[in-house]
Amino acid sequence: MPPSIHKWNHQYAILSTVAFPHKRILFAGTHDSKILCFDLTTYNLAKTICLGDTEETHTRSSVLCMTKSQDERFLFSAGADSLVRIWSVDSLTASGNITITEVGTLYSLLDIGDIFSLKYLDAHQTIVFGCQNANMLYLPHVMDSVNRKTQAEDLNKLPHRRFDRFFDSTGPGVRPIVANATPPPEPEELEHVIIEIPPEYIIPYAHNSFIYSTQPLKGQNGNLPTHFYTDGMTKENTDFIVSGGGDGMSKIWALSQEAGGYMKPRLITEMNNEESVLCQIVSFPFLYCGLSDGLIKMWDLNTKELVSTFQAPSKCDIVSISVYKDHIFATHQKGVTKFYRDEVYQWNAHQGLVLSAELLRRKCTGYSHLRLATGGNDGALTLWNVNRLVGEEDENEINNISSASAYVSSHIDIKSREKYNAQLVDHDNMFETLRELISFKTVSALTDTQYVIDLRRCASFLQELFTKLGAACTLLTIKNGCSPLIHAQFHGKAQKKKKILWYGHYDIISPGDPSRWKTDPFTLTCENGYLKGRGVTDNKGPLVAAMYSVGSAFLKGELLNDVVFLIEGQEESSSQGFAETINKHRDLIGNDVDWVLFSNSYWVDDKVPCLNYGLRGVINARITVWNNEPDKHSGFDGGTDREPTADLISVTSKLQDDDGRVLIPGFYEPLKQLSAEEEIHFKEILKRTNVCKSISLEKLRAKWTKPSLSVTNMKVSGPGNVTVIPSSASVTVSIRIVPEQDVADIKNSLEQYVNECFKKLKTNNKLTLETLNTAEPWLGDPKNSAYQVLREEIQEAWGADPLLVREGGSIPQIRFLERVLRAPAVQVPCGQSTDNAHLDNERLRIENWYKMRQILHKAFNRL
Template identity: 65%
Template sequence: MLPAIHKWNHPFAILSTVAFPHKKILFAGTHDSKILCFDLTTYNLVKTIHLGDKDETHTRSSVLCMTKSQDEQFLFSAGADSLIRIWSIGRLTSNGDLPIREAATLYSLLDIGDIFSLKYLDAHQTIVFGCQNANMLYMTGVIDRMSGKSECNDMNRLPHRRYDKFFDSTGPGSISRVPFPSPASPTRPNHTIMEIPLSNSISYAHNSFIYSIQPLSVTSAHLPDALYVGGLKKEDTDFIVSGGGDGLSKVWAFSRGEKCSVNVQLVAEMDNDESVLCQVVKFPFLYCGLNGGYIKIWDLNLNELVSTLRSPSRCDIVSVSVHDDHIFAAHEKGITKFHKDEIYERNVEDSLVLSTEILKKKCTGCCHLRLATGAKSGSLTLWNISGLVGEHADHGMSVNLIPNSYRDGTQWSKCQSILDNDSMLETLRDLVSFQTVSASNESQHAIDSRRCASYLQQVFTKLGATCELLPIGSNDNPLVHATFKGKSSSKSKIVWYGHYDIISPGDPGKWDSDPYVLTCENGYLKGRGVTDNKGPLAAAIYSAGSCFSKGTLEKDIVFLVEGQEESNSQGFAEAIKKHRNLLGNDVDWVLFSNSYWIDEKTPCLNYGLRGVINVQLRVWSGAPDRHSGLDGGVHREPTTDLSRLLSKLQDDDGRVLIPGFYTSLADLNDEDKLRFEQIFKRADLDKSVSVENLMAKWTQPSLSITNMRVSGPGNATVIPHSAYATLSIRIVPGQDVHVMKLSLEQYIAQCFQKFHTSNQLEFKLLNEAEPWLGEPNNAAYQVLKQEILEAWGIDPLFVREGGSIPQVRFLERALGSSAIQIPCGQSTDNAHLNNERLRIENWYKIRQILQRAFTRL
């Protein structure tokens, strides 16, 4: 199977791609006149370039081809508008912006039609392109011309801006015979307009469309002397190979002449019998993709045909990419890979694959060899092809790092591949595949939970930690305990708390993808558990592993990863108490990441959680279900008693009537009030959210009736013999969970006793959690604040949350240390809902933040 690393979707076809691997950018040209710019690190769409002027729809055109300069300073694009555009490309900024400027536009006075192929020859700053009218054109010294004072920036020189395409023409020397019209913006600053001389056109370079131009990108010393005919000098000559619909591949020599002129000569020709739709050069071989599914391989040294291959689908080959001896051919049915005598074919897209490009590891710094495919359907996908070329990615499972030891610089570079973001992604892919639903009684979920715990043990061990699994009851998921040893002589520790269990994904039909298959799409990870809590957990593990392997870890990092958090952390506290000696008495901080930003744009630090008391009330009679027509009004009914009981919990204004419910509440201090002001000043909140609502959710207790049901068939005439209701009470710092629970139970019993009913009442505690309030001014919060500012370029907001995490306050008390929460995802992550997701940029940034913080805390 060919695994997808990431996929983007666009409404129109992706016609061309070009990667800037050193700048970590992938450009995609579209059918609807756009160039999409993707960050290969975060997978975000960072910029969309709209071709042509906004008010001139006739200047828009499909982007049929693109190329680049070797130094990645310039992008060149061309297509259906007969223009060559040169774009100056900057570097991605820390906030994800990509500086791009259209530096120049080239045009020809000839009616050349669509431009199908385009290449830039760096040595002589020469652009060469092939056209619909069978001509091949070129322009030399283009970069120098852009900075020249003599060049024009009058946009009205472009053919499409002329008042009349027939009468408003130019004669020899590019002198206008008819005045141009006077548009609102006749010039564009820092933009050069270049007219390609008529002499720079090779008429009928092919007897058909010129679909492909490829440079012979090797040093002249490697080219055969036979190519240097007619007095050509090696040091002054560039070579290209063109391919056309006439079935021919032609080698052309571009040699420097007098006064910076260029002489072009045809030096070799190869007949492929079928139309040449695409080509790629891996010297000395030329690979030609042809009609009918054929690929022909030529030896350019000898001008001889080496081999002829054919795709099983026999569809036209529209793009070819080659890595070593592995050939990837794109066509209507997907991708065919040829290697020696093996043929592998896979339908990778929903429609015709129009473009392919291989992104090499040495350029991207990534663990995987990637294949980028652009399709007619508008999808642009990065595929992991390491397994197809014998370069299997190692995501932490086959390289031994010796526990409790440190690597020197050489050793670190060797183990870097198992610690990069691609390896972390593959680890998360595996974690998501485990169906670790802790609240389920299904055997598959129980087995997967155990397997996931064992898998985590392997990951920890391979990244350099010592790790063991601690049992929690006979049927509960084990606790993973792992330690990355610090090099300091002190025995102080940092504890990271997380969990590998999840809640059920529910109805798979409500998901856009399989919830147990990690989907990487449009800059997001999607799958059950990616944000709660497998994604943040993987980031923390790899952060600690990187620090350990580099030797920058001062204190021990201890991981406590449970498998029951979504089921009230059953057995967790007992296991910690039983194995307390493993943690010692010198834990400085407890860190965790199990919540989200308040919006989609502002990083946050969380310092407060509400506690929870979840209770089920059941009222029942000893009699069976009755008929309302026969027994209505004769007996006290359980449903009526339960309804009356629930009415005693709140007054008409919604105020909770449980004795002592509000007694211990404290007013917000001035610092908290200031934090709330900052939140409303900076966060992108929904207009319906008021400061009162936010303060109520974060700082005030609440009582909610979350479920009601009855026995029997549920029709209109049956009196149920039992009725149930579930209460969820959220408590805040200042309220004691045990005191509140006791007060609730006593109050319920007293109210029910006053009913003097023959029905019975059951009070069942489902789960409970203490509220937690951190210390946002402590040293750990300040370190994380600085690292968030460094990573995101913005101070985080200090927020609280209305939800609960059962074991945070317990760990603080049990370990005698302070807890700190650093949220990872955004407010739209859909944790516990359908299509749970996590933005990849957030995921990578939290790894960066934690890696630096672990060395400072």
């Protein structure tokens, strides 16, 4: 199966697709009367168009076919309502919004039934469509009519206003409009024009069955050979189209402009496929016809001869065909089959039938991948990277180089170097890098060989990538065989330059129970505008965004400041050996770091960008009460001695009072009141976000600025039966501390207090307290120049002033790096509050990922 680039999900079948590659838009028509507009840059659903009046279900219509104008100004749609709708399509705004307006509606007085095929011929602004009643209709100069605001005299004539449908209708005017229907607006109030197809532009019984396909016929350079033009036809006044129907015929028609503007149809030739023609594609001089029973027939349009016949293994109806350099992609019930010469390759692209497909070519999209979009009756719309299926590597794939800068300077000229550099850091390459990173099972807390190997392989992969992007990169070993620390440095070109250090990590926590995931946690899945997989938001996604923001600036010769990356592989395991390794390699890092940047947190909701300036610290500890006796039976030994579990519960109960206040001596003494300025920030957070629905101002203060103690786990020895008295019992406690508190002071006070409480029990059992890990709290200065620069870049990228927030979680090494490097830290959250970091189905919105790269790209030069 080729790699999936992205997948969107809808509740109903995807029946038709059309791409606007220059505008980076993909449209999908659905069974539930919607046109979905997807942003091919951020992969967000930019807009949903609902057809018909939502209060009148009889006006709703499946979107069976769509097409576009060459300049991508207009979208045309048609389907089960017997209407052709014309939409004006603007470009996407920087914020991802788009304006799409219905500017015209075409209809026929005849009951034509469903419209199965639709094409727009730009030369003479001609709409051509094939119908259920075997008629083919066309209308030239349609956009001129739209611009003249030509309108129907009677809206009741529109098909969706009639009571009866195809075959049993008594025609317009016989049946009244339903009583509760909304009265038609006055003509001057119409937002778009209504155009009737005149009878002279209807070809009755163009086929002896449904007309499933209409395709423009053009030569390789836009013009056909001269033998196609007869009876006074010229290249300037004639359009050609190929129609295909259920009668098995493919027919070539000439639509010639006559005097007075009338367009006359002529049937040029017929080709008998002997099976129903369900779809067609023209790649001159060949016509490819998708038939029933999995057949594709290939005709030479110059000679009208059958050249070849292809048979899909599944023998299902061929519903769409796409062709690229003689590679034929055919979709059907079992998936997608690719034919090339004598080779046949098939994959199951959807859970059900594949109903539509379209190739997005690199030449017009600017992407490095040749993309195939497929839509199915499972409601999925999927983009596939089919480069290697057509025998091509990604254009940005240049292997076996140790240094990008060395390679491009010694092997290729400036133009080629610029092209290579641009491809190396484009979004497609960034996606593939993240896909590779997610595939590494870098769970640092597990010692299984697989995880140890993957951590090493991931570190080597990142080292190679840093090198390709132009950095000098070294892997620093950590004692006890822990995952290596990656040091990489990019050199800026400014004479007076700053040095910025980016801190991140490539290890992850275990995904847990795979059955709780909707996708494979170690396979990057792109769905509905989101990246999904373990580590995608914590912390591999933000890391890749930072790497590509710096790498692209460096390879373009635009990087001004020095940027150092410190990427560890043990962050999720208490950063084992990190501090010792940093102290050991201080000369490598240098004493001239100006700023420490990192991204390991999230927005407070899903809509408002944030800057983080505070984290709580943590002390995780395990308290164990035990004795040297074996486990006992409550029936034989209950009540004879003090029991470890009861002693442990007694000690644990002394850690907090009945109101939850922590009783460790001196715990609250260092705390200070929040400043008036921070109170304003907190109130602004509740005002601008939707967190107020789930949390009060008091709880927000407690979560971010107050210390806490939580009992997080409890274990006992023995089988856990209800009658067994354990000989050992333990609890783990997690204490979150705030910047006013000192880790060492709280830790010492906890140990003394627990031991004192235990001594008062006068028990023969023993107690041990083990500190599992600690992390210092951190409080940044949101008024410093780095925060101001980032605030401005976020404002420009998102069109909104970021909120200044704190967080209740901890990142162990931030305060250590600030202290040892004597450089202030700044946190730039990347994801949203619903990213599910450390939980099942972790995700990161693609738009956030792209904007993160954009923000950092500029900020690294401005800091």
